[in-house]
Amino acid sequence: xxxxxxxxxxxxxxxxxxxxxxxxxxxxxxxxxxxxxxxxxxxxxxxxxxxxxxxxxxxxxxxxxxxxxxxxxxxxxxxxxxxxxxxxxxxxxxxxxxxxxxxxxxxxxxxxxxxxxxxxxxxxxxxxxxxxxxxxxxxxxxxxxxxxxxxxxxxxxxxxxxxxxxxxxxxxxxxxxxxxxxxxxxxxxxxxxxxxxxxxxxxxxxxxxxxxxxxxxxxxxxxxxxxxxxxxxxxxxxxxxxxxxxxxxxxxxxxxxxxxxxxxxxxxxxxxxxxxxxxxxxxxxxxxxxxxxxxxxxxxxxxxxxxxxxxxxxxxxxxxxxxxxxxxxxxxxxxxxxxxxxxxxxxxxxxxxxxxxxxxxxxxxxxxxxxxxxxxxxxxxxxxxxxxxxxxxxxxxxxxxxxxxxxxxxxxxxxxxxxxxxxxxxxxxxxxxxxxxxxxxxxxxxxxxxxxxxxxx
Amino acid sequence: xxxxxxxxxxxxxxxxxxxxxxxxxxxxxxxxxxxxxxxxxxxxxxxxxxxxxxxxxxxxxxxxxxxxxxxxxxxxxxxxxxxxxxxxxxxxxxxxxxxxxxxxxxxxxxxxxxxxxxxxxxxxxxxxxxxxxxxxxxxxxxxxxxxxxxxxxxxxxxxxxxxxxxxxxxxxxxxxxxxxxxxxxxxxxxxxxxxxxxxxxxxxxxxxxxxxxxxxxxxxxxxxxxxxxxxxxxxxxxxxxxxxxxxxxxxxxxxxxxxxxxxxxxxxxxxxxxxxxxxxxxxxxxxxxxxxxxxxxxxxxxxxxxxxxxx
Numbered sequence: 001x002x003x004x005x006x007x008x009x010x011x012x013x014x015x016x017x018x019x020x021x022x023x024x025x026x027x028x029x030x031x032x033x034x035x036x037x038x039x040x041x042x043x044x045x046x047x048x049x050x051x052x053x054x055x056x057x058x059x060x061x062x063x064x065x066x067x068x069x070x071x072x073x074x075x076x077x078x079x080x081x082x083x084x085x086x087x088x089x090x091x092x093x094x095x096x097x098x099x100x101x102x103x104x105x106x107x108x109x110x111x112x113x114x115x116x117x118x119x120x121x122x123x124x125x126x127x128x129x130x131x132x133x134x135x136x137x138x139x140x141x142x143x144x145x146x147x148x149x150x151x152x153x154x155x156x157x158x159x160x161x162x163x164x165x166x167x168x169x170x171x172x173x174x175x176x177x178x179x180x181x182x183x184x185x186x187x188x189x190x191x192x193x194x195x196x197x198x199x200x201x202x203x204x205x206x207x208x209x210x211x212x213x214x215x216x217x218x219x220x221x222x223x224x225x226x227x228x229x230x231x232x233x234x235x236x237x238x239x240x241x242x243x244x245x246x247x248x249x250x251x252x253x254x255x256x257x258x259x260x261x262x263x264x265x266x267x268x269x270x271x272x273x274x275x276x277x278x279x280x281x282x283x284x285x286x287x288x289x290x291x292x293x294x295x296x297x298x299x300x301x302x303x304x305x306x307x308x309x310x311x312x313x314x315x316x317x318x319x320x321x322x323x324x325x326x327x328x329x330x331x332x333x334x335x336x337x338x339x340x341x342x343x344x345x346x347x348x349x350x351x352x353x354x355x356x357x358x359x360x361x362x363x364x365x366x367x368x369x370x371x372x373x374x375x376x377x378x379x380x381x382x383x384x385x386x387x388x389x390x391x392x393x394x395x396x397x398x399x400x401x402x403x404x405x406x407x408x409x410x411x412x413x414x415x416x417x418x419x420x421x422x423x424x425x426x427x428x429x430x431x432x433x434x435x436x437x438x439x440x441x442x443x444x445x446x447x448x449x450x451x452x453x454x455x456x457x
Numbered sequence: 458x459x460x461x462x463x464x465x466x467x468x469x470x471x472x473x474x475x476x477x478x479x480x481x482x483x484x485x486x487x488x489x490x491x492x493x494x495x496x497x498x499x500x501x502x503x504x505x506x507x508x509x510x511x512x513x514x515x516x517x518x519x520x521x522x523x524x525x526x527x528x529x530x531x532x533x534x535x536x537x538x539x540x541x542x543x544x545x546x547x548x549x550x551x552x553x554x555x556x557x558x559x560x561x562x563x564x565x566x567x568x569x570x571x572x573x574x575x576x577x578x579x580x581x582x583x584x585x586x587x588x589x590x591x592x593x594x595x596x597x598x599x600x601x602x603x604x605x606x607x608x609x610x611x612x613x614x615x616x617x618x619x620x621x622x623x624x625x626x627x628x629x630x631x632x633x634x635x636x637x638x639x640x641x642x643x644x645x646x647x648x649x650x651x652x653x654x655x656x657x658x659x660x661x662x663x664x665x666x667x668x669x670x671x672x673x674x675x676x677x678x679x680x681x682x683x684x685x686x687x688x689x690x691x692x693x694x695x696x697x698x699x700x701x702x703x704x705x706x707x708x709x710x711x712x713x714x715x716x717x718x719x720x721x722x723x724x725x726x727x728x729x730x731x732x733x734x735x736x737x738x739x740x741x742x743x744x745x746x747x748x749x750x751x752x753x754x755x756x757x758x759x760x761x762x763x764x765x766x767x768x
């Protein structure tokens with residue numbers, strides 16, 4: 001749009017009458033309309049936000065920053081942990097030896113080494129990490145902090161772009177997040193409304209892609225919904241359930257999306273990982289997180305704008321009867337070394353490569369972070385406890401400058417030594433790259449939070 | 458070509474290595490047939506696995522399989538068939554090892570969950586009954602794990618955090634005479650016995666990152682075995698005592714290496730871009746390990762001592 005002062009009244013095609021007049025006047029000076037349009041096109045191109053989509057790899061349970069992206073080899077052994085740092089392809093940047101594939105890809109991502117916030121409770125920290133705020137957060141003890149739960153980052157994207165009844169704006173891969181048996185808050189629409197809750201998908205090695213939303217249709221499975229007649233019966237059943245539901249509007253939206261995912265062959269193909277070459281599936285890793293990362297790429301390609309991949313639904317490790325989260329108060333190194341490290345290394349590296357090879361990395365921001373880090377001092381159980389005062393994360397793509405480290409921690413990784421960064425700052429930067437400004441947010445009835453991390457851009 | 462078991466001293470090892478290289482070069486020059494070591498895939502289910510261990514007579518294999526959120530011990534025959542679960546327990550169980558007579562296994566159990574770290578070592582009959590404690594937390598929240606049975610059946614070595622740091626202990630199979638063997642602020646992990654019962658090999662980060670160390674039980678004398686820039690872990694002693702296999706990240710990829718207890722230059726025996734880990738020796742001197750070289754995670758056995766060095 002051409003700007004003359006603050007006039008923004010537009011014609012139906014987006015130009016004001018005055019702008020048309022100005023264009024006509026310029027033509028008298030030898031500047032053709034085509035020239036003008038080219039100039040405006042160039043300006044528009046400059047203004048186009050670099051990022052279109054986001055993939056958030058949510059490392060639930062809290063990875064240790066000292067064993068992933070911020071090693072302290074000179075610290076005493078009760079701090080440094082059993083792993084050595086290795087050089088990466090980014091000069092001067094070192095990460096853990098258990099992440100060798102990521103080391104090769106360092107020019108594509110930036111590391112944040114001074115993340116911090118105010119809570120070491122999974123529930124509260126999870127809400128802070130996913131919404132940028134602790135309002136409405138529920139702690140392990142059940143205490144609920146004052147204020148309304150703000151929308152999750154993905155819900156903000158959905159709210160700003162508007163609900164799409166066919167293609168979900170916001171997809172979360174994995175079940176509801178828990179600490180212990182308590183669900184956390186902040187995974188969905190919050191104050192933006194349930195309409196912007198994530199559409200959920202999941203994957204398991206034995207059954208492939210799962211669509212929990214289809215559980216709305218009692219007694220049905222995706223495999224059975226193959227004929228028109230079965231589909232009709234299922235949808236009629238769903239309609240009956242919706243009629244009897246107290247959340248009619250929300251169910252109706254899910255109904256529409258479920259219907260679209262079932263009846264549109266193109267949509268059904270999106271979550272059909274069998275269409276991917278076996279070699280690529282192996283590159284991501286034949287384990288849940290790896291295949292979820294691959295599905296995230298497919299969803300982004302199909303137009304989903306924010307995909308959140310939950311590493312697990314529970315914070316606890318399998319040995320602790322969880323589902324494999326990062327919350328290893330004991331045996332941290334055993335689990336990290338045997339499974340978590342190389343799963344993260346392989347899947348995230350494959351995702352970065354795949355997005356890059358398809359030309360999608362320039363327009364897709366990839367964030368890998370947990371709700372906090374872990375205690376720099378190793379506890380008596382060969383584990384590390386919760387640590388919110390300083391932790392690390394990774395961000396790539398969408399115009400983020402790779403090969404650099406933003407912020408630093410002190411010599412034991414206990415506190416930021418420079419440039420403390422909050423989760424709200426991180427996502428203010430993500431939104432900035434997507435063209436979602438404070439004006440956009442307030443215009444959508446949302447509260448802007450955090451400050452853009454200029455060093456990432 | 459000498460069998461691995463004859464390679465018991467460093468000078469023999471070096472002679473064999475030299476002759477191996479000579480054979481390889483000669484083979485290339487003369488166009489002799491491929492000398493790739495024999496590799497056998499034992500399982501095909503693709504689920505993640507850890508710590509395979511052969512029964513003393515080599516007829517059965519115990520291993521831990523992760524399936525969704527389950528983590529259970531399975532037994533199979535030497536061909537990977539005739540598989541069954543060891544127990545019907547619902548809580549995680551893992552890292553089972555055979556008694557020398559093949560009638561029982563020692564394993565780690567999550568006995569009372571959820572618990573944040575209360576893992577204990579028990580023995581159980583091969584039929585999956587008669588669970589008996591070896592090392593429990595005695596009411597303290599600690600983890601006892603990674604048991605290994607001495608070849609005379611008199612001791613089980615394991616790790617424990619009962620004294621507020623992960624150290625190595627040994628006890629009789631009935632849990633009596635528990636003794637702490639290491640004492641260092643560093644992490645000590647994954648002990649295994651020498652066949653003569655005089656030493657244990659284990660991983661420790663007391664020199665930086667994880668390296669393999671040897672400890673003489675009676676004297677407490679400690680010997681550093683590996684000096685690599687990358688992680689070395691999961692040592693296992695060959696049945697004849699001449700070799701130690703271990704997993705290493707020194708090439709920025711998990712591979713299986715072998716070395717002599719006299720600290721010769723370790724040799725990479727897997728040489729594959731895939732993830733190779735959790736080595737164990739068969740009674741006949743082959744090495745079984747977990748690998749994702751075919752995409753998903755399965756058990757493989759590789760021949761050792763026949764053109765597997767220096768490739």
